[in-house]
Amino acid sequence: MNRSPLLEIQKAIGAAVTVAHGWQVAAGYGAPEAEYAAARQSCALFDLTFHCRLRVTGPDREGFLHGRLTNDIKGLAVGRGIYAAALDRHGRMLADMVVWSLDDYHLLELPPDTGRKILESFEESIIGEDVVIEDMSATWGLLSLQGPEGPGILGRLGIGAPDANEIVSASLAGHPVLVAGRRRADLPGFDLHVANAAMVDCWNSLLERGARPAGLDTLDVLRIEAGIPWYGRDLDESVIPLEAGLHDAISYTKGCYVGQEIISRIHHLGQPARLLRGVVFEDDRLPPPGSDVRTDGRRVGKITSIVRSPAIGRPIALAYLRRGHTEPGTAVRVDTEGGPARGKTALLPFTAAATP
Known part of the structure; x- marks a missing residue:
C-alpha cells in the first residue's frame, strides 16, 4: 500500500485515513465543517501526493x-500550464491532465491511477522522436493550498503568488519547490x-503560516460545488470530453492529434448524446453513485458523484443526462431504499448561483 511521507504526521494530528487509488490518504481531520470553512474563508492545505506526475524531456x-494531447502544447510558453486530455482513437478519455512547460x-500532472497507463501509451507511440518520459510520482510530493488566504500564506514565506496557470521556481523551508497557480475549486x-525528502518541512511551514489541514472528503465537496x-x-x-463540457481542454484549431477526428466531427457537425449536469435534491437522501436518474418514469442518466453541499444547503450530484433532459429545472427522481429522492437539474457550477 502506497503512503504519503506525511501520513504519520497527519495521523498524529487526527487524520482519519482511507484507502483511495491504492494509497492511504487523509479523508479528514475530525471537523469537516471547519475544514470547509477554512477553504472558503482562509486557506485549506491538501496532500495530493497520490496524484501522478510524469516528466517529459528531450528536444522533440x-x-x-x-x-497526442487535445490542447495546443506548441503554443504553451515556458512557465505556463494548460489543461488537456489524452484520448484513444475513438475520442474517449484515457486521462485529463495539466501540462506545465518548464525550461528543459x-x-x-495527472489524476490518480493514470500515470502508468499514459506513460506506456506514450512510450508505445514514440517513433523516432527524441523523447524521454519518466514517472516522478514515487519521488515527488504534491501539496495544494485552496482558499482566499493562499496568496498571503505564500507571501509570508517569501513566495510571490503565481497567476492562474503560471508555474514558478521558489524556495520553501530551504528546499527548492515548484509553485503553480492551480484552482481545484x-x-x-x-x-x-x-x-519527498522536503515534504515534512514544507508541510509544517505552510501550517505555521496559517494553512489548515483538510482531507479528501472536503476537497470532494468543494470540487463538486464548482x-x-x-x-x-x-x-x-467511456467519456468523450465534450460530454463532460471540457471545452477548456480542447483546441479546435491546432490540427491533428489522437482522437481529433471524433472531437471535430461532434463539435462541427453533431452534438453529444449526453451531457454532464448537476442535480439538486429536495431532501437529505444521498443516492449512491451509479444510481439511475429518471424523469416521467424513464431512465435518462446516472449519478457519478454526490455530496451534501454547505453552499447549497442540500445534497447535490453530478450526473450524465441524455440530451433533451438537461435543461435547468427539469424534475428528476432517483429511487433509493428509503424512497424516491426528488430533485431538479442545474447548470454547473452549482456555486455560481449559490448565496454565500
Missing part, C-alpha cells in the same frame, strides 16, 4: 505532446511540487 517533447522539460488555488469532474468518478474511458 513539444511536438510529441502536441500530437514538460511536467504532466472555485477558489484561489496553488499547488506545490515538492521532493462542477469539476474527477477522473475515475465522473470521467473514464
Whole structure:
C-alpha cells in the first residue's frame, strides 16, 4: 500500500485515513465543517501526493505532446500550464491532465491511477522522436493550498503568488519547490511540487503560516460545488470530453492529434448524446453513485458523484443526462431504499448561483 511521507504526521494530528487509488490518504481531520470553512474563508492545505506526475524531456517533447494531447502544447510558453486530455482513437478519455512547460522539460500532472497507463501509451507511440518520459510520482510530493488566504500564506514565506496557470521556481523551508497557480475549486488555488525528502518541512511551514489541514472528503465537496469532474468518478474511458463540457481542454484549431477526428466531427457537425449536469435534491437522501436518474418514469442518466453541499444547503450530484433532459429545472427522481429522492437539474457550477 502506497503512503504519503506525511501520513504519520497527519495521523498524529487526527487524520482519519482511507484507502483511495491504492494509497492511504487523509479523508479528514475530525471537523469537516471547519475544514470547509477554512477553504472558503482562509486557506485549506491538501496532500495530493497520490496524484501522478510524469516528466517529459528531450528536444522533440513539444511536438510529441502536441500530437497526442487535445490542447495546443506548441503554443504553451515556458512557465505556463494548460489543461488537456489524452484520448484513444475513438475520442474517449484515457486521462485529463495539466501540462506545465518548464525550461528543459514538460511536467504532466495527472489524476490518480493514470500515470502508468499514459506513460506506456506514450512510450508505445514514440517513433523516432527524441523523447524521454519518466514517472516522478514515487519521488515527488504534491501539496495544494485552496482558499482566499493562499496568496498571503505564500507571501509570508517569501513566495510571490503565481497567476492562474503560471508555474514558478521558489524556495520553501530551504528546499527548492515548484509553485503553480492551480484552482481545484472555485477558489484561489496553488499547488506545490515538492521532493519527498522536503515534504515534512514544507508541510509544517505552510501550517505555521496559517494553512489548515483538510482531507479528501472536503476537497470532494468543494470540487463538486464548482462542477469539476474527477477522473475515475465522473470521467473514464467511456467519456468523450465534450460530454463532460471540457471545452477548456480542447483546441479546435491546432490540427491533428489522437482522437481529433471524433472531437471535430461532434463539435462541427453533431452534438453529444449526453451531457454532464448537476442535480439538486429536495431532501437529505444521498443516492449512491451509479444510481439511475429518471424523469416521467424513464431512465435518462446516472449519478457519478454526490455530496451534501454547505453552499447549497442540500445534497447535490453530478450526473450524465441524455440530451433533451438537461435543461435547468427539469424534475428528476432517483429511487433509493428509503424512497424516491426528488430533485431538479442545474447548470454547473452549482456555486455560481449559490448565496454565500
